[in-house]
Amino acid sequence: MADLPLLPSDELRVNKRWLxxxxxxxxxxMILAVSHTIWSFVPGLKGPCPxxxxxxxxxxxxxxxxxxxxxxxxxxxxxxxGLAWAVVTGGFWFGICVLVVVLDVxxxxxxxxxxxxxxxxxxxxxxxxAIKTYYSMARQKSDRRILLNRALLxxxxxxxxxxxxxxxxxxxxxxxxxxxxxxxxxxxxxxxxEETYRATYKKGYSPTxxxxxxPSNGAPVGPGAAGLIDDxxxxxxxxxxxxxxxxxxxxxxxxxxxxxxxxxxxDPTCTEWPRxxxxxxxxxxxxxxxxxxxxxxxxxxx
Numbered sequence: 106m107a108d109l110p111l112l113p114s115d116e117l118r119v120n121k122r123w124l125x126x127x128x129x130x131x132x133x134x135m136i137l138a139v140s141h142t143i144w145s146f147v148p149g150l151k152g153p154c155p156x157x158x159x160x161x162x163x164x165x166x167x168x169x170x171x172x173x174x175x176x177x178x179x180x181x182x183x184x185x186x187g188l189a190w191a192v193v194t195g196g197f198w199f200g201i202c203v204l205v206v207v208l209d210v211x212x213x214x215x216x217x218x219x220x221x222x223x224x225x226x227x228x229x230x231x232x233x234x235a236i237k238t239y240y241s242m243a244r245q246k247s248d249r250r251i252l253l254n255r256a257l258l259x260x261x262x263x264x265x266x267x268x269x270x271x272x273x274x275x276x277x278x279x280x281x282x283x284x285x286x287x288x289x290x291x292x293x294x295x296x297x298x299e300e301t302y303r304a305t306y307k308k309g310y311s312p313t314x315x316x317x318x319x320p321s322n323g324a325p326v327g328p329g330a331a332g333l334i335d336d337x338x339x340x341x342x343x344x345x346x347x348x349x350x351x352x353x354x355x356x357x358x359x360x361x362x363x364x365x366x367x368x369x370x371x372d373p374t375c376t377e378w379p380r381x382x383x384x385x386x387x388x389x390x391x392x393x394x395x396x397x398x399x400x401x402x403x404x405x406x407x
């Protein structure tokens with residue numbers, strides 16, 4: 106059975122201020138989703154951290170769909186349909202955001218807690234403003250059915266979200282950027298240089314990365330400037346990564362028998378770039394978590 110049409114008196118009596126509040130609050134998730142999608146797909150707009158986040162963009166578009174549907178109904182003057190969508194969608198995301206905030210607080214407050222808390226407030230305000238707008242209108246017997254229909258239509262929504270979150274990364278797998286591939290190559294170069302240094306100078310591994318650099322001013326190569334890596338890598342910053350070399354303690358003979366090298370993005374905002382770790386074993390390990398890689402992380406393959 107089709108929803109009853111909007112009565113002429115509804116449009117006349119509706120509180121226009123609250124209606125505009127609803128429309129503006131609906132724009133927030135849509136603007137975030139569209140801007141992130143443009144940022145993800147359009148070359149040259151990805152800033153200093155060009156991560157391949159197309160999968161996230163698709164998921165965000167699914168998130169924004171009911172908000173767009175609500176906005177569409179409001180502008181078509183199907184006010185009660187649009188308000189019903191705003192109530193059920195805002196209420197749904199308010200509950201999700203509050204749950205995330207509670208879990209974050211239990212594990213320790215972070216920046217993410219503040220972001221999710223702000224989203225919870227905006228979604229609670231959206232649902233509240235939609236209810237306030239509805240009560241400024243003439244009410245009909247069909248109103249409950251309109252709200253119930255939208256609530257039932259939203260039931261598959263979380264299922265679609267979960268499926269999108271699970272399937273999109275396989276459809277749009279993260280691509281290894283040139284800088285990230287070069288970081289792995291730099292770690293392999295350091296490992297090879299360290300083995301050459303140990304075999305050549307019989308002093309164990311080098312005390313610093315600079316000891317592997319080329320000599321300057323025509324000086325001969327030696328333990329302080331072995332000429333095994335280039336000056337840029339010896340500085341510890343290359344291809345968008347910072348390489349941190351840590352030698353192990355010297356033994357009784359003065360030889361350094363162990364070392365570690367970590368590679369992390371030079372720009373701390375590149376939180377999705379992988380982190381790397383290697384040591385005297387020559388095995389390179391990695392993680393996509395926003396922390397330094399360690400010897401407990403899985404080795405890279407290929």
